[in-house]
Amino acid sequence: MTEALITRLNNQDADFTAKLDALLAWDSVSDHKVAEAVADILHQVKERGDAAVIEFTNRFDRRNVVDFSELVVAPEALQQALQAIDPAQREALEEAARRVRAYHEHQRQESWRYTEADGTVLGQKITPMERVGLYVPGGKASYPSSVLMNAIPAKVAGVDELTMVVPAPDGELNQTVLAAAAIAGVDRVITIGGAQAVAALAYGTQTIARVDKIVGPGNIFVATAKRAVFGQVAIDMIAGPSEILVLCDGQTDPDWIAMDLFSQAEHDEQAQSILISPDGEFLNKVEQAMERLLPTMSREPIIRQSLANRGALIKVANMDEAVALSNRIAPEHLEVSVEDPEALLPSIRHAGAIFMGRHTPEALGDYCAGPNHVLPTSGTARFSSPLGVYDFQKRSSIIFASAQGASDLAHTAATLARSEDLEAHALSADYRKH
Incomplete structure (x- = not known):
């Protein structure tokens, strides 16, 4: 008997709560050895600045850097990358950037004040942060879309200086990432990564000015470092694996839903894909579609492992129960694939981003819909929000x-x-x- 592709659950079963809790469990930063290694790196960079950054970069990224200036990407190199990439890629990046910028322009907050009868003035002064550091993964996990999503809101907010750090293992840099930096208006690019990059941004070095906030995704070393420097600087979040939760009434094409679940599962083996529906036969059809389509996927091993580790198809009695369960899970990405998603929207309390209707796959939000794809994970949508312009603005009270x-x-x-x-x-x- 072959092992099931994905877990099947029913919220009427006696052990449902325990099984769901086990499925959702995730601790993003828990490795003590990693924490010790990161603490040493942070201390070394804080004490020795550029010299420590060079040493760690040479060691971890297999570089042969002698002077820190070798780590700084010349501004003209960003423009050269923009000219060199495939024209279709450039066009897609520029269109995505245009949409992301237009959406985030709506988020910009302005200063305000009012005058009381006796002449006292009260208000709030909105000020952009001066310096922000953007961490961008290098190597295999190079995501130009992440550059746009992190950099554009900062520039819309009016941040004075945006420094991007990106590791360049063996001296190799992703040209599309550099092109995205050019389009987004990044001010400076430095080819460092890992905990040493976080430390350099947080504490400052002889070459790198200390920033006010660090944003952007990274591996467990980066996440651990960001958590450790929080308080010295602001951070965006400690993100867990990517998640998708689909609520479906059973009337959407099963192939569409199967591919939507795959779209998150292909990120990595710890990503989570869950479908909730009151239609048991529809769940069967989606599972069959997944089994048929999976062998055609280039990242089949990753998807298969992700679905086995943390995926689920969950049967509920009705859509009201589906929404209640969604609020309990508080997913990063929530697809409401039903005939009338507006009817369910008022009941949805907790979700990073809500994709409404049958024609709104989560993938559109990842790249070009406009809203930010940096979203709260691991249930933190209960109290957190997507990255936005407001994350790069400060508020000062005015009392006159x-x-x-x-x-x-x-x-x-x-x-x-x-x-x-x-x-x-x-x-x-x-x-x-x-």
Whole structure:
């Protein structure tokens, strides 16, 4: 008897909760040996700056760098890459960038203020961050789309200087990644990676200015380093494996749904693909479609392992139960593949991105729909949001009291201050009375 391609679950079964919890369980950064290695790298870079970065880069990326300037990509090299890539790729990158920029323009927040009757002015000043570091994976995991999704919101926000770090194993650089950096308006590209790149951005070196925030995906060493420097700098998130959850009424083409599930499973063996439907026969058809289509996939071994590890087809009684289960899972990507997705939307509480209707595969969002593809994973959509312009802006409160306003507020402030035994606070307010 052959092993099943994917787990089948039914939310009416007595052991469903335990099985679902086991399926969803994920700890993104837990390896003690990795943590120790990262701590040493962070310490070395903090203490020795450029010299330590060069040493680690030579060791881990098989480079022979002598001077730090060899790690910096010349600005003209970005433009040369843009000219050199396949014209169809360039056109696709530029169209995706245009759509991503247009969407994120809507997110930009502006400063605001209002004036009270006594002349006191209250408000909020919105200011972009000065410096941001963007981590981009190198080698096999080179994603030009990730450059666009991380860099464009930062530039729309008005970030002064965006530094991209990308490892170049054996000195090899992905030209499409450099072209994407040119299109997105990245200010500086440095060919370093790993925990040493995170450390350089977080602490600064003789050559690299310390940044205010580090964004972008990376391996377990990068994720561990980002977690360790959080507080010294801001970070976007500690991302787990990619996820897709599809809610379907049973009326979408089973081949479409099978391929949508594959689209996340092909990322890596720990990615998660789940389909929930009240139609048991439809689940059977999707499983059959998966078995038929899987041998045609170039990344078949990865998809097969991902589905076996963390995939599931889940039977529920109705679509209301499907939505309730979706809210419990809080997926990164949620496809609502039903006839009237708008009817279900008000009930959906937790999801990174919601793809509505039968003609909206998650893949469109990964590349060119416009919304950001940097999304909360591992259930963190319960309290987190997609990366956006607001992640690169800071808010400062504005308080400009008039003489009358200060006098009126002094009594309240002084009373509260004295209730906390802070007499200087009280007197500071009292002095403004008239």
